[in-house]
Amino acid sequence: MVSSNSELAYNSKIEGDVVVSRADAVINWIRTNSMWPMPMGLACCAIELMAVASSRFDIARFGAEVMRFSPRQADVMIVSGTVTYKMASAVRRIYDQMPHPKWVIAMGACASSGGMYRSYATLQGVDRIIPVDVYVSGCPPRPEALLDALMKLQEKVKREPSAHNLLISK
Amino acid sequence: MLTTENQVNAFNAETLIAAFPAVTLRASLDHPAFNVPSSELLAVLGYLKEKHTFDFLADLTAVDWAEGATPRFTTIYHLFSTTTHQYVRLASDCLDNATPRVPSITSLWPSANWHEREVYDMFGIQFSNHPDLRRILMWDGYPYHPLRKEFPLAGIETDLPDVEVAAETKVKVKPAPMAGGPFVALSGQVNMTEAEPMGKDQSWTEKSEKPN
Structure with missing residues (x-):
């Protein structure tokens, strides 16, 4: 009897194209290199955010150039600017509309702590309404600082037990 | 460019006070300033706009002279003439301290709409006949008026x-x-x-x- 499959154990053509790895490493590698930002540009920090996306600083080098103005398609919300109490509800609602997994960068003094706006109208730090992963100091921060924040966030994501989280979320 | 008609209508303090005896001069370090009773506010502003080419509403704001003062609230109007390049300032006291109220001037300058909403938001001054008197900076339902002195x-x-x-x-x-x-x-x-x-x-x- 003649079998069409004459391979018994090792096929170098197939095995040569297979890389063995952990699920966490693969998932986190994909996530870190395609973080689509939700640009929550609320004040002057948003100008620096635009510079980061432009050619001189070019956040595309880190896979985060796809600014998604729809929260459904975004992974990381970059809160760049002063969060007033009137806007805080909208920020929280947009955060809630982002699909998991999601992260938040608080860019600049105002988003991190209220900054110089110690007044009746300003939320004293966006971490009062949404969980923040990385804080960036500066008023406004240099574009390099935001790139550094993105790299810090990528390092953090690489340490996440993503496969475990996917299993327990069911 | 000055036309003959405008030169005839050249503005000075005497012309305004002659036309409206209730208007009084107000101390000012720069431009001519007048106190106007709120009952005559619309008439005076309309007169300045039509007869003296003060066609541009440069600013509309208010002053809170603090609790205990009477009158407590004063609304301020800055007019500019794009023909003669002059400024004039009008101040109108609000009679009622508890619920201050002045007539809206949106019928003369539509741009007063948002200015008056801001004054209402920050000071709680009501503007009669305003087409859409809502808060503009703070959210609807906010219980205070932040630029009042006691806030x-x-x-x-x-x-x-x-x-x-x-x-x-x-x-x-x-x-x-x-x-x-x-x-x-x-x-x-x-x-x-x-x-x-x-x-x-x-x-x-x-x-x-x-x-x-």
């Missing part, structure tokens, strides 16, 4: 505008911390030099040169 800069605790977000986050509008802030210098309590952010190396500034 603290830090704010007063109240609820977030969005009920669902407030229930989800359990966050309230809280008074902001004032100590060490950029606009607050309590002498003796906070060393402003230490409170403000600055570079660590203070050995050279714009006053002393950088050491070699």
Whole structure:
């Protein structure tokens, strides 16, 4: 009897194209290199955010150039600017509309702590309404600082037990 | 460019007071200023706009003279003439201290719409016959008027505008911390030099040169 499959154990053509790895490493590698930002540009920090996306600083080098103005398609919300109490509800609602997994960068003094706006109208730090992963100091921060924040966030994501989280979320 | 008609209607304080005896001169360091009773406000502004080419409403704001003062609230109007390049300032006292009210001037300048909404938002002054008198900066339902003298800069605790977000986050509008802030210098309590952010190396500034 003649079998069409004459391979018994090792096929170098197939095995040569297979890389063995952990699920966490693969998932986190994909996530870190395609973080689509939700640009929550609320004040002057948003100008620096635009510079980061432009050619001189070019956040595309880190896979985060796809600014998604729809929260459904975004992974990381970059809160760049002063969060007033009137806007805080909208920020929280947009955060809630982002699909998991999601992260938040608080860019600049105002988003991190209220900054110089110690007044009746300003939320004293966006971490009062949404969980923040990385804080960036500066008023406004240099574009390099935001790139550094993105790299810090990528390092953090690489340490996440993503496969475990996917299993327990069911 | 000045036309003959405009030269005839050249504006000075006497012409206005002659036309409206209830108008009085107001102390001013720069431009002509007048006190106008709120009952004649629309007539005076209309007269200045039509007869004296004050066609541009440069600003509309208000003053709170603090609790206890009578009148407590005064609305201020800055007019500019694009023909003669003159400014004039009008001030109108609000008669009722508890519910201050002045006539809206949106019928003369549509741009007064948002100015009056801001004054209503910040001072709580009502504008009669305003087409859409809602808050413009703070959210609808905010219980205070922040530029009134008794309102603290830090704010007063109240609820977030969005009920669902407030229930989800359990966050309230809280008074902001004032100590060490950029606009607050309590002498003796906070060393402003230490409170403000600055570079660590203070050995050279714009006053002393950088050491070699």
